[in-house]
Amino acid sequence: MFSSATPYKNQHYSELKSNCINDKTLFEDPEFPATNSSLYFRKPPSGVVEWKRPGEISNEPYLFVKGISSHDLNQGVVGNCWFVAACSCLALKPNLWKKVIPDHTTQEWDHKHPESYAGIFHFQFWVFGEWVDVVVDDRLPTINGELIYCHSKENNEFWSALLEKAYAKLSGNYESLEGGNTGDAVVDFSGAVAEAFDLETEAYYKDQKKQDQLFDDLLKVWDREGIISCSIKAQPHEIEAKMANGLVKGHAYSVTAVKNVRLGHGLLAYFKNETIPLIRMRNPWGKIEWKGAWSDSSEEWSKVGDMERGNLGITVEDDGEFWMAFTDWCKFFTDADVCRLINTSLISIHKNWNEVVHFGSWTKNAEPLLNRCGGCANHKPTFLQNPQYLFDVTKEADEVLISLQQKDMKSHRKYGQGENLSIGFGVFKVELNRKYRMHDILTQPCVKTSAYINARTVFTRCTLQQGRYVIIPTAFKPFTLGDYMLRVFTDVDSGCRELTEDKPKITCWSSFTGYPQVVTHIYVHGAEGLQNQDSTGGADPYAIISCEGRSVRSTVKKDTLNPEFTTSGIFYRKKPRKPITVEVWNSNGVKDEFMGQVVLPGSVKDTTDPQRLQLRKRGRQMADEMPGNISVRVLTSTQLTVM
Numbered sequence: 257m258f259s260s261a262t263p264y265k266n267q268h269y270s271e272l273k274s275n276c277i278n279d280k281t282l283f284e285d286p287e288f289p290a291t292n293s294s295l296y297f298r299k300p301p302s303g304v305v306e307w308k309r310p311g312e313i314s315n316e317p318y319l320f321v322k323g324i325s326s327h328d329l330n331q332g333v334v335g336n337c338w339f340v341a342a343c344s345c346l347a348l349k350p351n352l353w354k355k356v357i358p359d360h361t362t363q364e365w366d367h368k369h370p371e372s373y374a375g376i377f378h379f380q381f382w383v384f385g386e387w388v389d390v391v392v393d394d395r396l397p398t399i400n401g402e403l404i405y406c407h408s409k410e411n412n413e414f415w416s417a418l419l420e421k422a423y424a425k426l427s428g429n430y431e432s433l434e435g436g437n438t439g440d441a442v443v444d445f446s447g448a449v450a451e452a453f454d455l456e457t458e459a460y461y462k463d464q465k466k467q468d469q470l471f472d473d474l475l476k477v478w479d480r481e482g483i484i485s486c487s488i489k490a491q492p493h494e495i496e497a498k499m500a501n502g503l504v505k506g507h508a509y510s511v512t513a514v515k516n517v518r519l520g521h522g523l524l525a526y527f528k529n530e531t532i533p534l535i536r537m538r539n540p541w542g543k544i545e546w547k548g549a550w551s552d553s554s555e556e557w558s559k560v561g562d563m564e565r566g567n568l569g570i571t572v573e574d575d576g577e578f579w580m581a582f583t584d585w586c587k588f589f590t591d592a593d594v595c596r597l598i599n600t601s602l603i604s605i606h607k608n609w610n611e612v613v614h615f616g617s618w619t620k621n622a623e624p625l626l627n628r629c630g631g632c633a634n635h636k637p638t639f640l641q642n643p644q645y646l647f648d649v650t651k652e653a654d655e656v657l658i659s660l661q662q663k664d665m666k667s668h669r670k671y672g673q674g675e676n677l678s679i680g681f682g683v684f685k686v687e688l689n690r691k692y693r694m695h696d697i698l699t700q701p702c703v704k705t706s707a708y709i710n711a712r713t714v715f716t717r718c719t720l721q722q723g724r725y726v727i728i729p730t731a732f733k734p735f736t737l738g739d740y741m742l743r744v745f746t747d748v749d750s751g752c753r754e755l756t757e758d759k760p761k762i763t764c765w766s767s768f769t770g771y772p773q774v775v776t777h778i779y780v781h782g783a784e785g786l787q788n789q790d791s792t793g794g795a796d797p798y799a800i801i802s803c804e805g806r807s808v809r810s811t812v813k814k815d816t817l818n819p820e821f822t823t824s825g826i827f828y829r830k831k832p833r834k835p836i837t838v839e840v841w842n843s844n845g846v847k848d849e850f851m852g853q854v855v856l857p858g859s860v861k862d863t864t865d866p867q868r869l870q871l872r873k874r875g876r877q878m879a880d881e882m883p884g885n886i887s888v889r890v891l892t893s894t895q896l897t898v899m
Contacts, residue, residue, distance in 0.1 A: 261389035282375030297670030303399035314412035332405035340540035342441035428667035438485035439593030484511035502547035539576035631734030647752035657745035678732035680708035772828035781887035833858035
């Protein structure tokens with residue numbers, strides 16, 4: 257997942273630090289100066305801001321004091337609880353924070369050798385598919401000598417304040433961090449794939465089966481170094497309003513543990529093995545906690561043995577961290593962001609995925625057919641002008657993860673812009689041999705449509721049957737311009753690629769070999785009443801569609817005389833008068849056996865209605881029909897056109 261980082265603004269940390277040490281000066285960042293432009297674009301902080309270096313704030317500053325902890329962070333005056341919550345999650349994952357804070361030991365203050373200090377730090381973020389190295393100086397905004405933004409419990413610990421400054425630089429200024437999504441920040445820290453859960457709409461707390469499945473899923477994510485956060489929906493006037501149960505609306509919480517907690521005391525607890533699903537969270541304010549069941553001093557903890565409580569690290573103090581029963585969590589929280597670190601390693605004890613990444617743009621062209629910004633499927637005349645990506649599911653069924661991400665727009669907020677586009681995508685099952693762009697949505701079943709939302713990332717998981725599929729990523733409205741990154745994860749290589757050609761190319765040989773005149777779509781739906789072909793009284797049939805020397809083969813249907821093939825093929829025909837053949841064969845370990853065929857005459861008329869055609873043996877006359885039939889649907893166009 258990790259790769260060498262690209263210097264942001266072409267600022268090379270090692271070179272800048274070396275120059276400062278040689279010149280015996282402290283670094284001052286010209287790309288993010290200690291001025292109001294770095295603080296805000298609209299609303300100034302309430303007070304006189306002074307930029308101070310850590311040595312001017314505390315006597316003995318450090319990057320870390322007694323290591324790094326999720327308890328280190330406290331939110332400042334800017335409304336970026338989402339970012340602070342993400343930092344709390346980051347602090348729990350050494351493999352991640354050591355990437356985000358590179359060279360953390362050499363970046364640490366060395367008070368015995370002050371001459372080696374240059375007032376410069378660097379941090380790394382995953383920005384739209386690549387790691388970016390961001391340099392900052394150590395001048396931090398203060399009012400009355402105290403940090404006004406993110407700060408640690410210890411006034412001489414500065415990792416969180418400096419990390420926040422680097423993120424603010426990437427976002428344009430500190431005010432651009434006002435309001436955001438915790439999952440987005442986690443993705444920037446890790447390159448993870450973010451999945452949003454609507455706990456309220458799905459009503460997990462009312463459905464025990466769904467709730468148990470969700471807990472198992474979150475437990476697996478947590479155990480595999482994933483990051484989880486949550487929040488409660490709020491109306492504008494309810495933002496950061498405290499509820500009677502101690503939870504805060506419109507406020508991001510970081511999940512700091514997911515665990516099945518053992519109930520009971522002593523050896524009896526181990527033999528009985530009774531557990532309850534609990535989840536632990538932290539309020540980025542560093543105070544104000546849940547007051548219900550399993551809160552710090554609630555009577556429910558009397559059900560848990562001393563050893564188990566010790567392993568859980570229960571502390572009875574208002575430090576912002578608390579436990580909840582998972583049922584209560586599902587009931588009172590409305591939204592959760594689950595960030596999965598997708599394992600693409602070939603050597604792993606856990607499931608690994610094949611990943612394909614594509615970068616693209618929704619662009620407008622003077623020639624309508626060259627537009628690539630057609631909007632969602634509500635806009636049928638332009639929808640298929642969007643970019644299209646083809647992939648194959650080669651297993652009988654496979655879980656597919658699809659993530660569509662747009663560029664972060666926070667840096668444009670100071671220009672009165674910066675809002676996310678409403679984006680989404682559809683997944684269509686297409687012909688097994690398709691290799692050109694789709695031009696007819698009516699003939700292709702849509703098997704999955706994502707939500708359309710103005711989020712930075714739209715994600716979906718779906719199980720797809722063996723076959724060929726096309727993903728069409730779009731903005732919600734036509735002629736909306738923007739850039740995107742599409743990530744597709746499958747169990748085995750899907751061959752995911754963009755479809756760029758509309759139809760076969762004309763070559764210098766076309767005048768001799770002929771150029772396709774007609775596009776024909778063949779859909780084979782099934783066969784009924786086939787004759788027995790094996791000792792078990794059944795068969796393992798499959799279908800082959802053949803046209804002008806090319807063919808498409810369906811999957812084998814096991815032990816049936818009434819197979820449902822749902823197989824399709826698309827043929828660009830140079831000789832439309834030649835027939836199309838649909839054959840049915842029985843799969844056999846020694847030699848496949850022919851069961852029958854349908855011969856479709858050339859120049860089939862256009863139709864969208866299924867044709868029930870009799871299945872007949874090869875070499876026999878039409879009257880000598882074998883029992884059974886195939887349902888075939890044929891669609892042709894009178895000429896090869898791009899719609």
